[in-house]
Amino acid sequence: MAPSPVIYIVYYSTYGHIYTMAKAVQKGLESQGVDVKIFQIAETLPEEVLTKMYAPPKQDVPIITADDLKNADGILWGIPTRFGTMPAQIKTFLDSTGSLWQSGALAGKFTGIFFSTAAQHGGQETTAFTTITYFAHHGMVYVPLGFANPHMFDNSEVIGGSPYGAGTIANGDGSRQPSEKELSIAETQGENFAKTVKTFVAGKSA
Numbered sequence: 001m002a003p004s005p006v007i008y009i010v011y012y013s014t015y016g017h018i019y020t021m022a023k024a025v026q027k028g029l030e031s032q033g034v035d036v037k038i039f040q041i042a043e044t045l046p047e048e049v050l051t052k053m054y055a056p057p058k059q060d061v062p063i064i065t066a067d068d069l070k071n072a073d074g075i076l077w078g079i080p081t082r083f084g085t086m087p088a089q090i091k092t093f094l095d096s097t098g099s100l101w102q103s104g105a106l107a108g109k110f111t112g113i114f115f116s117t118a119a120q121h122g123g124q125e126t127t128a129f130t131t132i133t134y135f136a137h138h139g140m141v142y143v144p145l146g147f148a149n150p151h152m153f154d155n156s157e158v159i160g161g162s163p164y165g166a167g168t169i170a171n172g173d174g175s176r177q178p179s180e181k182e183l184s185i186a187e188t189q190g191e192n193f194a195k196t197v198k199t200f201v202a203g204k205s206a
């Protein structure tokens with residue numbers, strides 16, 4: 001029997017939207033019978049600044065180390081936009097993966113992204129797009145979402161996401177929570193990602 005693939009969800013979230021999306025992605029992954037572990041990326045801002053930003057306490061989720069990444073067959077990253085791209089917290093973490101790049105430890109692993117922006121036009125494509133350089137340099141296999149969920153064609157309401165991954169729109173004051181349709185898209189991304197990684201892991205053990 002083929003071994004069950006191990007998939008990590010690695011996220012950073014200041015206000016919790018990305019965490020909610022991560023749980024939907026997790027549901028989709030688990031529906032395909034893969035082993036899922038969820039990690040968060042370490043905060044880099046001082047407590048004093050977080051208080052001024054009205055950031056709530058972090059979730060009770062383990063903090064990822066660069067070396068942890070070696071143990072996954074696939075990694076899905078949850079990214080809240082900053083100026084149309086990833087936040088410094090995620091960049092700091094990714095910049096700490098130099099030795100993994102040097103040894104090729106992540107080469108051939110599957111990867112994908114989901115994201116959150118305050119505004120509909122604040123980076124639902126650029127956030128993912130500007131992250132892909134990291135995956136290319138590591139030799140990782142980026143799995144896009146495409147238009148895999150019918151809600152992606154629905155223009156009757158604001159719906160986050162793009163062919164690069166699932167997404168949510170948080171509003172400037174964070175008042176909007178991921179909608180049912182956005183969570184459904186996130187679940188689809190998890191399902192499809194698991195199916196792709198399963199094929200790979202089965203092939204490796206054949």
Ligand SMILES: Cc1cc2nc3c(=O)[nH]c(=O)nc-3n(C[C@H](O)[C@H](O)[C@H](O)COP(=O)(O)O)c2cc1C
Binds near residue numbers: 015083085117119174
């Ligand atoms: C410094 C800063 C820059 C931001 N830049 C953008 C941006 O370029 N576009 C956008 O739509 N939202 C932007 N936002 C809003 C965040 O993307 C939003 O708070 C986040 O997606 C919510 O996710 P979270 O609850 O998981 O933290 C920014 C927020 C901060 C604090």
